[in-house]
Amino acid sequence: MPSLLHLDCSPRPESVSAQITAEFAAAWRGAHPEAPYVHRNLARTPVPHVDAAHVETVCRLETCGTRDLGEARKAGRTLAERRSWRRSWKLIDALLAADVLLIGLPMYHFSVPSVFKAWLDRVTVPPLLIDPKTGLGPLSGTRTVVATARGATYGDCAGGHGEDFHERYVRAAFHALGLADDLVFLHAEMTKAGHVPWLAPFQETARGSLERAVETARAAARR
Numbered sequence: 123m124p125s126l127l128h129l130d131c132s133p134r135p136e137s138v139s140a141q142i143t144a145e146f147a148a149a150w151r152g153a154h155p156e157a158p159y160v161h162r163n164l165a166r167t168p169v170p171h172v173d174a175a176h177v178e179t180v181c182r183l184e185t186c187g188t189r190d191l192g193e194a195r196k197a198g199r200t201l202a203e204r205r206s207w208r209r210s211w212k213l214i215d216a217l218l219a220a221d222v223l224l225i226g227l228p229m230y231h232f233s234v235p236s237v238f239k240a241w242l243d244r245v246t247v248p249p250l251l252i253d254p255k256t257g258l259g260p261l262s263g264t265r266t267v268v269a270t271a272r273g274a275t276y277g278d279c280a281g282g283h284g285e286d287f288h289e290r291y292v293r294a295a296f297h298a299l300g301l302a303d304d305l306v307f308l309h310a311e312m313t314k315a316g317h318v319p320w321l322a323p324f325q326e327t328a329r330g331s332l333e334r335a336v337e338t339a340r341a342a343a344r345r
């Protein structure tokens with residue numbers, strides 16, 4: 123039975139990215155009523171940043187070069203390392219258990235919110251990375267859907283030029299984790315048109331963008 127891990131990254135009750143993920147999750151759960159489903163809002167219950175103990179453990183794994191998950195799980199040596207490593211592995215285990223990863227990801231300053239980065243820093247540990255020889259890792263094959271919300275627009279014809287470090291960043295980070303083989307982005311843009319007076323002429327653009335993202339999310343969930 124497939125399982126869905128759903129992470130949101132916006133603290134706002136009226137979050138646009140979370141509206142899209144909620145549509146995907148509802149349709150997916152409708153299609154898989156018995157399937158395991160885990161939902162966490164990383165903005166409301168944040169992941170602690172990596173600390174010296176986590177980084178030290180990662181460095182040791184890099185030195186010994188193990189790709190064995192069981193061995194890596196037990197790599198913490200000192201009390202502080204074991205404590206911090208346990209925190210990281212709770213997140214890693216949830217990710218390993220997921221067949222589908224769904225992320226609601228606002229754009230913050232052309233990139234990802236720090237709460238997402240804190241999660242990513244914890245789960246990106248050596249044995250989860252793809253093996254450069256095969257291009258495969260333990261997360262290869264995980265279906266990944268990223269629903270974004272952006273105040274402005276960053277499409278090819280828009281004025282965003284090369285400032286979209288949001289999708290590009292996630293693609294690069296997820297490629298390293300083997301999460302880019304089946305990765306789709308659903309973008310809702312111009313979300314600021316609702317409350318910024320000079321963007322008011324773009325309200326229709328914003329509505330259309332959100333509608334398309336929601337429809338694609340519903341269809342993708344039933345795939």
Ligand SMILES: Cc1cc2nc3c(=O)[nH]c(=O)nc-3n(C[C@H](O)[C@H](O)[C@H](O)COP(=O)(O)O)c2cc1C
Nearest residue numbers: 132137138139228229230231232271272273274313
């Ligand atoms: C701290 C912060 C930084 C932001 N930076 C950008 C930005 O660089 N580009 C942009 O288009 N919108 C930016 N926005 C607007 C958000 O992307 C937009 O409000 C989006 O709808 C937020 O997602 P949410 O609706 O899921 O909360 C920023 C908003 C915040 C709060």
